[in-house]
Amino acid sequence: MNALRVFFVGGLTSYRALFNWISPWIFVPHTLGYPVFEILFFAYLGRFAEVQSDEFFLIGNAFMGIAVTGFFGMSSAIAGERRSQTLPSLLASPANRLALFLGRAVPSIVTGVLVAAIAFAICAWILDVRFTGGELWRLAVAALVSSFACTAFGLCLGSLGFRGRNVSLFADMVTGSMLVLSGANVPLERLPGYVQAVSNVLPLTHGIEAGRRLGDGESLGAVSGLLGTELAIGAVYLVVGVALLRFFEYEGRRSATLEAF
Amino acid sequence: MIRAFLSGMWIHVVMFSRNPFDLSGVALWPILYASIAYYLLDAKNDPELLLSASLGAAVMLMWSLVVIGSAAALEQQRWLGTLELLVAAPVPFVVIIAPITVASGCVGAYSLLATLAWGTLLFDVPLSIEEPLAFAVAVPAAVLAIGMLGLVMASTFVLYRAAFHLGIAMQYPVWIATGLLVPLSVLPDVVGKISWFLAPSWGFRALQEAALGATPWPEIGMCFVVSAAYAIVGTLCLHAFVHVARARASLKLT
Numbered sequence: 001m002n003a004l005r006v007f008f009v010g011g012l013t014s015y016r017a018l019f020n021w022i023s024p025w026i027f028v029p030h031t032l033g034y035p036v037f038e039i040l041f042f043a044y045l046g047r048f049a050e051v052q053s054d055e056f057f058l059i060g061n062a063f064m065g066i067a068v069t070g071f072f073g074m075s076s077a078i079a080g081e082r083r084s085q086t087l088p089s090l091l092a093s094p095a096n097r098l099a100l101f102l103g104r105a106v107p108s109i110v111t112g113v114l115v116a117a118i119a120f121a122i123c124a125w126i127l128d129v130r131f132t133g134g135e136l137w138r139l140a141v142a143a144l145v146s147s148f149a150c151t152a153f154g155l156c157l158g159s160l161g162f163r164g165r166n167v168s169l170f171a172d173m174v175t176g177s178m179l180v181l182s183g184a185n186v187p188l189e190r191l192p193g194y195v196q197a198v199s200n201v202l203p204l205t206h207g208i209e210a211g212r213r214l215g216d217g218e219s220l221g222a223v224s225g226l227l228g229t230e231l232a233i234g235a236v237y238l239v240v241g242v243a244l245l246r247f248f249e250y251e252g253r254r255s256a257t258l259e260a261f
Numbered sequence: 262m263i264r265a266f267l268s269g270m271w272i273h274v275v276m277f278s279r280n281p282f283d284l285s286g287v288a289l290w291p292i293l294y295a296s297i298a299y300y301l302l303d304a305k306n307d308p309e310l311l312l313s314a315s316l317g318a319a320v321m322l323m324w325s326l327v328v329i330g331s332a333a334a335l336e337q338q339r340w341l342g343t344l345e346l347l348v349a350a351p352v353p354f355v356v357i358i359a360p361i362t363v364a365s366g367c368v369g370a371y372s373l374l375a376t377l378a379w380g381t382l383l384f385d386v387p388l389s390i391e392e393p394l395a396f397a398v399a400v401p402a403a404v405l406a407i408g409m410l411g412l413v414m415a416s417t418f419v420l421y422r423a424a425f426h427l428g429i430a431m432q433y434p435v436w437i438a439t440g441l442l443v444p445l446s447v448l449p450d451v452v453g454k455i456s457w458f459l460a461p462s463w464g465f466r467a468l469q470e471a472a473l474g475a476t477p478w479p480e481i482g483m484c485f486v487v488s489a490a491y492a493i494v495g496t497l498c499l500h501a502f503v504h505v506a507r508a509r510a511s512l513k514l515t
Contacts, residue, residue, distance in 0.1 A: 030426040037433030042297075044443045049301040166282055173286055176293050186300040 003099040011103030035065040035119035042185050054127040059211045060184035062120040067204050069112020070150025073105035074158030075171040088258045138214040145227050146207030149234030153203045155241025162248035206230040265352045269360030277368045288375035291318040295376050299384045308387045315380040317441035320465040323369030325432050327411035330365035332428030335418045345512045355496045362411030366404035391474025399471045402484035403464025409488040410460040412495035420502045
């Protein structure tokens with residue numbers, strides 16, 4: 001019960017502290033402008049290269065928008081506490097660590113998913129890509145599964161924040177690598193074999209592929225294998241992430257790096 | 262003022278180059294964008310296209326570093342409580358801010374080396390610069406022009422506390438509008454007109470023309486022309502925005 005309170009109340013308070021001060025004139029262009037222009041950038045690059053359709057880049061980059069929030073939600077939660085010099089106080093408390101930091105990450109992730117959905121709608125209108133109601137509903141299911149996998153992976157990245165100072169930059173670099181590795185912008189068959197092998201164990205790769213097939217009108221049953229793989233990958237990262245969270249908290253205490261920033 | 266500008270620029274170049282982890286990001290991002298372009302374009306028969314993509318990706322990162330790096334540097338001054346002191350210093354504020362933005366562009370030159378090396382080693386992109394002298398002049402001209410556009414942006418960073426977020430939001434729109442990886446010919450006509458006013462466009466064209474052996478000098482000249490224009494606009498904006506920030510007493514807010 002206490003863990004639930006920490007999760008909801010702590011998360012809500014942290015979220016309000018994070019966004020209350022930002023003017024809408026900055027918040028809206030930043031949160032919405034970035035994914036919209038990212039989708040358009042790659043869609044036009046695809047048009048120029050005459051590779052794949054606008055739908056390919058629209059779905060790939062909308063899913064990337066979800067990944068970004070999953071990756072950054074956790075790492076920002078920990079990096080933010082470190083920067084505010086409140087990380088040692090938080091870790092001195094007996095609160096459940098997963099509830100503590102996931103509570104801070106989830107509101108950001110929900111915001112990110114909503115933003116990705118709005119950016120998807122705006123870009124679909126600009127690029128004149130159309131989906132039926134059923135396709136949109138099935139795409140939402142695939143996005144939810146991918147969001148889970150990305151958040152679990154973000155937990156692994158965030159745990160590094162207990163040990164290192166630059167976890168946000170690291171998360172940024174990993175997110176950038178996903179532009180290539182996840183198949184969001186490059187068809188996987190064009191990548192070398194060893195890169196494809198890495199792609200297959202990363203979150204998002206199978207989610208994007210499922211999303212594209214759902215966007216082409218296939219049923220959920222037809223892509224259940226892909227979604228199941230994405231869920232399994234997310235579950236593995238969740239277990240690894242929880243273990244890393246414990247390990248790096250211990251390492252951070254042992255090496256007295258929790259206050260460094 | 263010249264001494265303040267040059268020493269400020271040197272200090273920031275050293276500071277930005279201090280952390281190897283940060284620099285790995287500087288090298289990684291343009292490599293990623295160039296790789297996407299290589300895989301998508303698949304232009305083994307058109308090496309000039311791949312070389313252009315390398316240069317475009319490098320200029321993309323130069324702009325990112327200027328707009329994000331300078332925003333982050335100013336945000337850091339806020340957090341450290343030194344922004345007020347800088348504004349109150351007898352040296353004009355523009356002479357303090359301009360070195361930060363130009364130094365960010367200088368660090369972006371690392372990305373040029375990284376992208377060219379990556380393309381040559383992994384994708385067989387020919388590293389033949391047709392006009393080395395023009396290329397050697399085009400690099401600092403592009404850095405200066407992009408850095409001075411950053412100065413115009415930086416004036417808003419003084420006004421807003423969340424400047425860092427604004428900096429991040431300004432990346433993709435400028436990348437698109439300047440035709441760095443996506444040619445302006447595939448974009449609506451109005452975007453081509455906008456590109457005339459944006460420094461990365463001229464910097465990229467100068468580098469591209471020098472590398473491919475066309476006529477780079479007019480583009481290099483335009484880099485200096487737009488730099489001068491940005492310096493005037495940036496100085497005026499900075500003066501006005503600093504006045505507003507002082508009137509609102511918002512310089513100390515983090």
